[in-house]
Amino acid sequence: MLEKIKALQQEIATVKASTLEDVDALRIKYISKKGKVSQLFAEFKSVPPELKKEVGKAINDLKLLAQERINQLRETFESGLEEGAGTDLTRPGESMKLGARHPLAIVRNEIIDIFGRIGFTVAEGPEIEDDWHNFSALNFPPEHPARDMQDTFFIQKDPDVLLRTHTSGVQIRVMERTQPPIRAIFPGRVFRNEAISARSHCIFHQIEGLYVDENVSFADLKQTLLYFAKELFGEDTKIRLRPSYFPFTEPSAEMDVSCSICGGKGCNVCKYTGWLEILGCGMVDPNVLENCHIDSRKYTGFAFGMGIERITMLRYGIKDIRHFFENDVRFLRQFESA
Numbered sequence: 460m461l462e463k464i465k466a467l468q469q470e471i472a473t474v475k476a477s478t479l480e481d482v483d484a485l486r487i488k489y490i491s492k493k494g495k496v497s498q499l500f501a502e503f504k505s506v507p508p509e510l511k512k513e514v515g516k517a518i519n520d521l522k523l524l525a526q527e528r529i530n531q532l533r534e535t536f537e538s539g540l541e542e543g544a545g546t547d548l549t550r551p552g553e554s555m556k557l558g559a560r561h562p563l564a565i566v567r568n569e570i571i572d573i574f575g576r577i578g579f580t581v582a583e584g585p586e587i588e589d590d591w592h593n594f595s596a597l598n599f600p601p602e603h604p605a606r607d608m609q610d611t612f613f614i615q616k617d618p619d620v621l622l623r624t625h626t627s628g629v630q631i632r633v634m635e636r637t638q639p640p641i642r643a644i645f646p647g648r649v650f651r652n653e654a655i656s657a658r659s660h661c662i663f664h665q666i667e668g669l670y671v672d673e674n675v676s677f678a679d680l681k682q683t684l685l686y687f688a689k690e691l692f693g694e695d696t697k698i699r700l701r702p703s704y705f706p707f708t709e710p711s712a713e714m715d716v717s718c719s720i721c722g723g724k725g726c727n728v729c730k731y732t733g734w735l736e737i738l739g740c741g742m743v744d745p746n747v748l749e750n751c752h753i754d755s756r757k758y759t760g761f762a763f764g765m766g767i768e769r770i771t772m773l774r775y776g777i778k779d780i781r782h783f784f785e786n787d788v789r790f791l792r793q794f795e796s797a
């Protein structure tokens with residue numbers, strides 16, 4: 460009897476199946492009611508009492524082995540993998556679905572690329588800033604109302620620690636550690652304590668630009684920004700500069716581009732003006748240069764700053780800024796091939 464069990468054990472350990480039906484046939488052959496293993500239980504009755512313990516254990520082990528082996532074979536078919544020789548090693552792998560770039564990343568990279576072509580490098584700074592880099596060094600005097608223009612999230616008061624309200628602080632950090640010539644842009648996330656709506660959010664992204672060298676003039680600023688606008692919005696794009704005010708630039712301006720949607724004729728996106736405001740800019744205030752130990756009699760510079768959300772919304776016709784932060788894949792998937 461023990462020998463019979465052993466033989467069956469070997470047989471079962473090496474059984475093979477090439478289809479799910481084969482597996483079922485094996486189940487019937489070995490462990491169904493009339494199967495070979497079940498039959499052993501019937502024969503068990505005639506085993507002499509002194510051998511019952513040993514034989515009983517052997518039969519039970521065999522039953523377990525048979526069940527395990529059959530389950531194992533079944534699983535290989537059910538999971539779609541064929542065992543051993545059945546595997547087709549030449550079958551092409553299943554391609555993995557690639558994620559999509561976020562529209563803000565697409566536009567940011569494009570802007571970095573455009574300025575990269577005229578020699579601007581990229582630098583970054585911290586999102587948690589001190590008063591010096593976010594305000595004081597940028598020529599915002601204490602108590603100056605301009606500080607109220609930017610609703611700041613404070614983390615700590617006296618000394619002030621805050622979430623940066625703009626990327627202009629990175630200008631300071633770069634000028635503090637580098638002497639001119641400096642030609643760089645600074646992309647990053649900024650924070651303002653504003654009510655969230657379709658048009659504004661408490662988190663958004665900016666790209667700041669800075670060029671400091673000898674003899675940098677307002678004409679250089681205009682030419683650089685015209686080049687940028689044409690690269691980003693198309694060759695026919697026009698720009699116009701309107702006087703404005705920022706503490707860190709003098710003179711300061713705001714730049715509009717001709718509406719890329721109606722070509723300047725007037726539509727609801729440009730509110731029938733033909734122009735879209737896209738950035739602030741100006742000549743770096745000499746006080747700012749001096750705050751960073753750059754000789755303002757020797758060097759001049761220009762700076763500019765723009766919101767990436769606004770440009771991305773114009774580019775793709777996105778009507779609500781909140782889409783950028785909600786991570787709804789139905790929105791994000793639309794940029795897969797961009």
Ligand code: DAH
Pocket residue numbers: 624625626627667668705708738739740741761762763764765
């Ligand atoms: N920091 C300004 C803002 O957040 C944008 C800006 C305007 C940056 C003029 C500049 C600049 O560098 O020259 O509204």
